[in-house]
Amino acid sequence: MANTLFDKIWDKHVVQYVEDGPQQLYIDRLYCHEVTSPQAFAGMRARGLKCFRPDHIYCMPDHNTPTHDQDKPIEDPVSKTQVDTLAKNAADFGLTHFGMMNPKNGIIHVVGPERGLSLPGMTIVCGDSHTSTHGAMGAVAFGIGTSEVEMVMASQCILQQKPKSMRINVEGELGKGVTAKDVALYLMSQLTTSGATGYFVEYAGSVVRNLSMEGRLTLCNLSIEMGARGGFIAPDEVTFEYIKGREYAPKGEAWDKAVAYWKTLKSGEDAVFDKELTFNAAEIEPRITYGTNPGMGIGITESVPAIGTVPEAGRVSYLKSLDYMGFQPGEKLLGKPVDYVFLGACTNGRIEDFRAFASIVKGRKKADRVVAWLVPGSWMVADQIKAEGLDKVFEEAGFALRQPGCSACLAMNDDKIPAGKLSVSTSNRNFEGRQGPGARTVLASPLVAAAAAVTGVITDPRTLM
Numbered sequence: 001m002a003n004t005l006f007d008k009i010w011d012k013h014v015v016q017y018v019e020d021g022p023q024q025l026y027i028d029r030l031y032c033h034e035v036t037s038p039q040a041f042a043g044m045r046a047r048g049l050k051c052f053r054p055d056h057i058y059c060m061p062d063h064n065t066p067t068h069d070q071d072k073p074i075e076d077p078v079s080k081t082q083v084d085t086l087a088k089n090a091a092d093f094g095l096t097h098f099g100m101m102n103p104k105n106g107i108i109h110v111v112g113p114e115r116g117l118s119l120p121g122m123t124i125v126c127g128d129s130h131t132s133t134h135g136a137m138g139a140v141a142f143g144i145g146t147s148e149v150e151m152v153m154a155s156q157c158i159l160q161q162k163p164k165s166m167r168i169n170v171e172g173e174l175g176k177g178v179t180a181k182d183v184a185l186y187l188m189s190q191l192t193t194s195g196a197t198g199y200f201v202e203y204a205g206s207v208v209r210n211l212s213m214e215g216r217l218t219l220c221n222l223s224i225e226m227g228a229r230g231g232f233i234a235p236d237e238v239t240f241e242y243i244k245g246r247e248y249a250p251k252g253e254a255w256d257k258a259v260a261y262w263k264t265l266k267s268g269e270d271a272v273f274d275k276e277l278t279f280n281a282a283e284i285e286p287r288i289t290y291g292t293n294p295g296m297g298i299g300i301t302e303s304v305p306a307i308g309t310v311p312e313a314g315r316v317s318y319l320k321s322l323d324y325m326g327f328q329p330g331e332k333l334l335g336k337p338v339d340y341v342f343l344g345a346c347t348n349g350r351i352e353d354f355r356a357f358a359s360i361v362k363g364r365k366k367a368d369r370v371v372a373w374l375v376p377g378s379w380m381v382a383d384q385i386k387a388e389g390l391d392k393v394f395e396e397a398g399f400a401l402r403q404p405g406c407s408a409c410l411a412m413n414d415d416k417i418p419a420g421k422l423s424v425s426t427s428n429r430n431f432e433g434r435q436g437p438g439a440r441t442v443l444a445s446p447l448v449a450a451a452a453a454v455t456g457v458i459t460d461p462r463t464l465m
């Protein structure tokens with residue numbers, strides 16, 4: 001009998017078991033963005049196919065959208081083609097499309113949960129690795145390739161090998177200034193970027209239960225950076241409270257029925273996982289990365305690992321990574337001058353992240369040397385920022401808000417960090433050139449980003465709280 005929550009949701013969606021092969025899995029939601037959908041639509045056209053369940057597919061541009069002047073035509077020709085192509089494809093195939101300037105537009109992984117489209121117990125896919133984010137809603141959500149996007153368009157199903165199951169418990173209480181982002185960065189440093197390869201992770205333990213939905217979305221977002229197929233959290237009152245009343249959430253009787261079902265979505269007391277790990281919240285301080293993958297991280301007061309502590313096989317790439325970042329083995333990063341600060345991305349572009357940033361910059365001033373990009377994950381987040389008066393806080397401190405999109409998370413739009421500049425970023429990847437050719441990225445929480453933005457150097461946010 002299925003006993004882990006993952007098994008329960010997965011098994012309920014299996015249409016067909018193929019002996020010694022992949023399983024045919026029914027998909028409740030397909031999200032499409034402009035980068036990974038064009039070939040899928042082209043394939044559908046070439047085969048003369050229609051989408052099997054068009055009402056279960058939602059499209060929106062986010063990667064190529066500029067974060068300024070969205071009411072004007074996009075200047076960059078490549079981005080314009082991508083964004084226009086998605087609009088045309090969605091229209092041709094009869095799919096819902098939240099285009100640029102549509103109040104429902106934003107980063108797909110921010111919009112899905114906030115509109116009540118991503119719900120507990122669902123299977124959710126998108127041609128995007130950070131689809132794992134939606135796992136925070138208690139869904140089995142994972143990224144797929146473009147040929148698989150086409151498969152889902154055509155059949156609303158996908159062929160998948162069932163991943164192994166892992167439970168990660170984080171127990172205790174988070175200290176001052178420690179956020180879900182720090183928990184994720186800590187887990188990655190412990191597991192490495194391949195530590196969860198082949199697994200689907202259930203996050204559990206008192207720390208996870210006490211996280212807000214925004215925090216849970218951040219945590220699940222980063223699952224993929226540990227190599228996991230996805231990560232999710234059993235739905236509970238926090239989840240239900242968050243979903244209630246949202247635009248596409250069930251209403252009235254359907255709501256009661258849905259909640260009654262969602263309450264059954266938990267792993268059994270005696271559930272057995274292929275792997276189970278437990279961590280102690282007391283070990284986690286605000287974190288930063290020092291290298292060129294998200295697993296290369298330290299507590300903000302710690303030093304970059306000395307060369308002797310790095311396994312011999314990894315020393316060459318370790319030194320290459322530090323060389324790129326301009327850091328020395330064994331040195332502390334506190335006090336390092338910062339050029340750019342980016343608040344946003346599907347990792348940390350939600351209202352709580354803007355509240356956290358505001359809590360530090362309120363009554364202070366942006367450091368002159370810092371260029372700061374504050375990019376809401378969606379128009380809904382942008383509106384909430386205004387409704388709460390946070391825009392005024394930012395303005396008084398010398399910060400301006402931009403328009404929603406993936407922005408500086410990856411260099412696919414106008415928001416590129418110049419070569420050599422050091423950026424403290426709330427996004428999820430610090431690969432070489434990720435934020436622009438030659439850009440150097442330190443991943444951190446919104447609190448750490450805010451502390452850097454007002455001091456101009458890498459700063460422990462606890463000293464400003």
Ligand SMILES: CC(C)[C@H](C(=O)O)[C@@H](O)C(=O)O
Pocket residue numbers: 035036063127128129130143410
């Ligand atoms: C463009 C897309 C395929 C990619 C992903 O899959 O994650 C992007 O969103 C990213 O964050 O690198």
Ligand code: SF4
Pocket residue numbers: 062063107109128130345346347405406409410427428
């Ligand atoms: S915000 Fe970044 S990580 Fe998220 S979907 Fe966009 S590019 Fe990918």
